[in-house]
Amino acid sequence: MRKRILNFNAGPAALPLPVLEQIQEEMLDFKGSGMSILEVSHRSKWFDDVINEAVVRTKSLLNIGDDFHVLFIQGGASLQFCMIPMNLALEGRPVDYINTGTWSTKAIKEAKGLIKDVREIASSEDKGFSYIPKDYNVDEDAAYLHFTSNNTIKGTQWAKFPDGGKVPLISDMSSDFMSRSFDVNPFGLIYAGAQKNIGPSGTAMVIIRNDMLERVPGDLPTMLKYTTFSEKNSMANTPACFVIYTINLVLKWIQETIGGLDKMEQINKEKGTILYDFIDSSGFYKGTAEAGSRSLMNVTFRLPTEELEKEFVAEALKEGLGGLKGHRSVGGCRASIYNATGVEAVNDLVGFMAEFEKKVG
Amino acid sequence: MRKRILNFNAGPAALPLPVLEQIQEEMLDFKGSGMSILEVSHRSKWFDDVINEAVVRTKSLLNIGDDFHVLFIQGGASLQFCMIPMNLALEGRPVDYINTGTWSTKAIKEAKGLIKDVREIASSEDKGFSYIPKDYNVDEDAAYLHFTSNNTIKGTQWAKFPDGGKVPLISDMSSDFMSRSFDVNPFGLIYAGAQKNIGPSGTAMVIIRNDMLERVPGDLPTMLKYTTFSEKNSMANTPACFVIYTINLVLKWIQETIGGLDKMEQINKEKGTILYDFIDSSGFYKGTAEAGSRSLMNVTFRLPTEELEKEFVAEALKEGLGGLKGHRSVGGCRASIYNATGVEAVNDLVGFMAEFEKKVG
Numbered sequence: 239m240r241k242r243i244l245n246f247n248a249g250p251a252a253l254p255l256p257v258l259e260q261i262q263e264e265m266l267d268f269k270g271s272g273m274s275i276l277e278v279s280h281r282s283k284w285f286d287d288v289i290n291e292a293v294v295r296t297k298s299l300l301n302i303g304d305d306f307h308v309l310f311i312q313g314g315a316s317l318q319f320c321m322i323p324m325n326l327a328l329e330g331r332p333v334d335y336i337n338t339g340t341w342s343t344k345a346i347k348e349a350k351g352l353i354k355d356v357r358e359i360a361s362s363e364d365k366g367f368s369y370i371p372k373d374y375n376v377d378e379d380a381a382y383l384h385f386t387s388n389n390t391i392k393g394t395q396w397a398k399f400p401d402g403g404k405v406p407l408i409s410d411m412s413s414d415f416m417s418r419s420f421d422v423n424p425f426g427l428i429y430a431g432a433q434k435n436i437g438p439s440g441t442a443m444v445i446i447r448n449d450m451l452e453r454v455p456g457d458l459p460t461m462l463k464y465t466t467f468s469e470k471n472s473m474a475n476t477p478a479c480f481v482i483y484t485i486n487l488v489l490k491w492i493q494e495t496i497g498g499l500d501k502m503e504q505i506n507k508e509k510g511t512i513l514y515d516f517i518d519s520s521g522f523y524k525g526t527a528e529a530g531s532r533s534l535m536n537v538t539f540r541l542p543t544e545e546l547e548k549e550f551v552a553e554a555l556k557e558g559l560g561g562l563k564g565h566r567s568v569g570g571c572r573a574s575i576y577n578a579t580g581v582e583a584v585n586d587l588v589g590f591m592a593e594f595e596k597k598v599g
Numbered sequence: 600m601r602k603r604i605l606n607f608n609a610g611p612a613a614l615p616l617p618v619l620e621q622i623q624e625e626m627l628d629f630k631g632s633g634m635s636i637l638e639v640s641h642r643s644k645w646f647d648d649v650i651n652e653a654v655v656r657t658k659s660l661l662n663i664g665d666d667f668h669v670l671f672i673q674g675g676a677s678l679q680f681c682m683i684p685m686n687l688a689l690e691g692r693p694v695d696y697i698n699t700g701t702w703s704t705k706a707i708k709e710a711k712g713l714i715k716d717v718r719e720i721a722s723s724e725d726k727g728f729s730y731i732p733k734d735y736n737v738d739e740d741a742a743y744l745h746f747t748s749n750n751t752i753k754g755t756q757w758a759k760f761p762d763g764g765k766v767p768l769i770s771d772m773s774s775d776f777m778s779r780s781f782d783v784n785p786f787g788l789i790y791a792g793a794q795k796n797i798g799p800s801g802t803a804m805v806i807i808r809n810d811m812l813e814r815v816p817g818d819l820p821t822m823l824k825y826t827t828f829s830e831k832n833s834m835a836n837t838p839a840c841f842v843i844y845t846i847n848l849v850l851k852w853i854q855e856t857i858g859g860l861d862k863m864e865q866i867n868k869e870k871g872t873i874l875y876d877f878i879d880s881s882g883f884y885k886g887t888a889e890a891g892s893r894s895l896m897n898v899t900f901r902l903p904t905e906e907l908e909k910e911f912v913a914e915a916l917k918e919g920l921g922g923l924k925g926h927r928s929v930g931g932c933r934a935s936i937y938n939a940t941g942v943e944a945v946n947d948l949v950g951f952m953a954e955f956e957k958k959v960g
Contacts (some may be wrong), residue, residue, distance in 0.1 A: 243633030249745065250840060258627055261790060266616075272604030274619050276799040276845070279608045279674040279922065310800065312673035313822055316836040320820035348820055433837055438637040439697065440673065440801045440839030459681035459709055461674055475677040476794055478801030480841060484637070529952045560633065598640050 244583045247561035248390050248536060249413065249434040252578040256495065257487045265310060275483050280476050292486035296443070299492060299499050301423045302530045307451070309444040309467040310477050310485075314340070315412045315431040318442055319348035322427065325454045325464050327353045328381040336371060336400065337361035339389040341410055343392075349384075357495070359383075359536055367392040369528040369571075379455075380405045382426055388414035391565040393538030393572065394531040399424075406450065414535045416492060418503035419575055426450045434535070437485035441478040448488065477506065492577065500579060509575050509584045510534035517589045522595040526570060540570045550594055557590055605713075606946045608922035609751050609897060610774065610795040615938040617856065618848045636844050641837050642741055649840075650832065653847035657804070658859050660853060663783050668812070670805040671843050676773045678794040679803055680709035683769060683788065686815045686825050688714045689742040697732060697761065698722035699774070700750040702771055720744075728753040730889040741766045742785055742814075749775035751795075754899030754933065755892040760785075760798065765905040767811065775896045776804070777853060778938055779864035787811045787862040795896070796938045798846035802839040853938065863938060870936050870945045871895035877949045883956040887931060901931045903960075908932055918951055 245252035261275075268275040271284050275475025278284045292309045296305045311317070322345075327333055332355040339362075348594045349356045360374035367454065376383050383402040388395040390413045399407065399420065403496045415430035423427070427446045433439035446464055454465045466474045472482075496502050514532060517539055528540045536550045547570060564570035575584055604757045622636075625760075629636040629774045632645050664737045669764035672678070683706075686696055693716040710717045728750065737744050744763040749756040754768045760768065760781065776791035783789070788807045794800035807825055815826045827835045833843075855946035857863050875893060877886045878900055887899045902908045910929060912924045919931025925931035936945055 242628060242634065245638055247634075247638065248763065250638055250640060250837065252638055253635065255627075258637070260628040262623055265626070266619055267603060272602065273608075274604050274614065276619065276622075277606055277608065277611055277612060277613055281927075290676050311680075312675070312839070314673070314836045317674075317822045324820075338750075344821075351818065351820060413800065431837065433840075438841050439641065439837040440842060455714065457933060459685075459712060460705075461678045461681060475675045476611065476792060476800040478673070478839065478842070479794075480799050481801060481839070558633065566642075 243560040249572040295489035310472040323349040334386040339367040393527040395533035419499040440481040453457040488505040489542040604921040609935040656850040668829040671755040671833040679790040684710040695741040697746040700728040740797040756894035780860040801842040
């Protein structure tokens with residue numbers, strides 16, 4: 239079999255090899271059931287154990303208790319863009335958003351289609367979303383404050399989360415969820431498409447604080463209410479069983495192989511330091527995000543010319559380093575170094591970058 | 600490895616063994632990409648080929664052309680219950696529904712929450728949904744006529760689809776999609792959760808006729824509009840890649856191993872005949888659906904007592920026949936014999952049923 243490449247895709251992205259190997263090994267017979275995990279009923283003991291384990295692992299990793307629900311909802315983070323205002327806005331009160339790029343912009347657009355008083359209280363659009371805003375005033379009366387914790391396209395990340403005071407925070411953490419520890423308590427809701435740090439595509443994980451569930455309007459369509467999912471352990475209808483199964487394996491890997499979120503964060507910081515230090519020391523590569531706002535998940539950079547960027551991406555792939563092309567909306571290069579990408583892979587990347595510079599620079 | 604059981608689950612359900620074996624074989628390296636199918640970008644050539652193949656196979660199997668779109672939408676058939684009235688109702692015109700059981704009832708409930716004039720033009724509730732209604736009048740002015748083609752819980756199925764005249768038909772075909780050939784042209788929309796006949800759970804396939812897309816209101820949330828999916832080949836956001844990949848493999852199996860939908864239908868008829876003939880010839884087992892309305896996918900039956908039913912299900916599992924318990928809302932027994940369950944498995948089931956009867960009857 240051909241050697242697996244080093245995968246720097248932005249999402250769907252690299253998964254831990256031991257997780258893939260376990261999926262492969264038990265594909266025809268899940269835990270002695272005589273069935274594939276793709277074939278077991280979601281109402282069976284087998285799947286019940288899977289989803290319950292995934293919930294328990296999530297709560298343990300995030301250090302939260304029964305005041306939060308962990309939900310699995312299909313439709314990606316994009317469906318959450320409309321579910322959040324539908325479920326959590328409050329009559330006569332504004333909702334606040336901070337705009338840090340493409341995904342925030344989409345979330346704001348969906349909210350504006352549903353809610354009268356949507357306030358964009360801060361934005362980094364003035365400098366092409368290359369930084370995380372520092373100055374903003376949260377309306378004390380706001381129903382919630384929404385922000386995107388990490389911006390895959392522009393390569394920025396909130397190092398320290400905004401302070402909403404008494405206003406519940408809501409965050410799209412699709413691209414840095416489970417990459418570091420943080421205090422979940424100020425959050426009314428956290429959501430994350432699975433396909434970056436915790437699994438394959440096909441489900442968003444939604445963590446919702448119990449008091450938020452009281453806001454859910456009774457007259458929403460069943461499948462668009464958070465309560466439909468919280469009341470039935472995400473199984474009011476058939477969930478995305480295989481995705482949840484894989485998420486559970488990835489969470490197990492974070493817990494048992496890595497050793498928890500503090501360790502995960504430490505490794506991610508180490509990877510970021512290696513890559514950014516190299517870029518900063520080079521006159522050839524140039525980071526696109528401002529220094530204090532840099533993402534530890536998506537490292538965006540440019541080469542002197544677009545031709546060189548094309549050559550860089552193509553040459554890298556030949557050497558077994560894939561997914562280094564920047565998002566089509568901004569161009570350039572991007573190395574996504576999520577949880578499953580180890581220190582060694584980042585060292586290999588830096589090695590290749592140094593060699594490429596020497597060759598063409 | 601333990602022998603795989605014969606899987607009579609209602610869904611998620613049995614998948615063809617060669618499909619599972621292929622998934623297993625290429626789990627670590629999809630087509631020489633050096634990545635798992637779980638890790639490749641949905642914007643890559645690799646995944647583009649997968650989704651395009653799945654669409655082409657669907658159109659070929661159903662014998663439809665460019666006047667239909669084939670879409671993959673997360674959230675199961677249950678999300679379609681609200682998307683259909685949201686997208687396809689017409690101002691000032693009624694929508695017609697035929698009620699044949701649990702799933703129809705849910706579809707009607709969601710429509711009533713969104714639309715003023717929802718007409719239930721026929722129902723088999725008077726006899727516990729044990730038959731398919733024959734007498735009904737479709738309002739010529741109706742925006743659409745909705746029905747459930749096969750009823751997993753009550754074990755009934757439309758042998759011949761209703762005639763809507765000029766009114767577009769809409770059907771939830773979750774449990775018999777791709778099990779037989781039919782004329783798609785009278786249908787404005789067909790939807791099917793994947794987890795019975797075409798794949799694992801985590802996506803609904805939606806087939807929509809182009810003229811229906813003109814009805815989609817502009818002000819719906821982005822992820823709830825059919826046009827969002829039709830305009831971007833189901834990739835406005837990251838789709839459920841692995842589910843679509845598996846669907847493509849199952850469709851390939853129907854085309855190449857089975858030989859198309861006519862052949863599939865022939866096999867399904869043969870399986871149904873074997874099982875119903877046995878039940879009818881037995882004084883011990885009793886079918887629950889009326890003769891002309893019986894499902895070829897979900898064969899529901901009772902034993903003389905509930906104790907015997909429990910014993911039957913437990914004994915069967917010991918012999919390697921799983922999933923024979925009826926739906927929790929109705930009790931009894933049920934053998935789901937979808938596409939992936941072959942004639943041999945049905946013969947084995949009948950053999951076991953005969954033996955069990957001899958032992959305890």
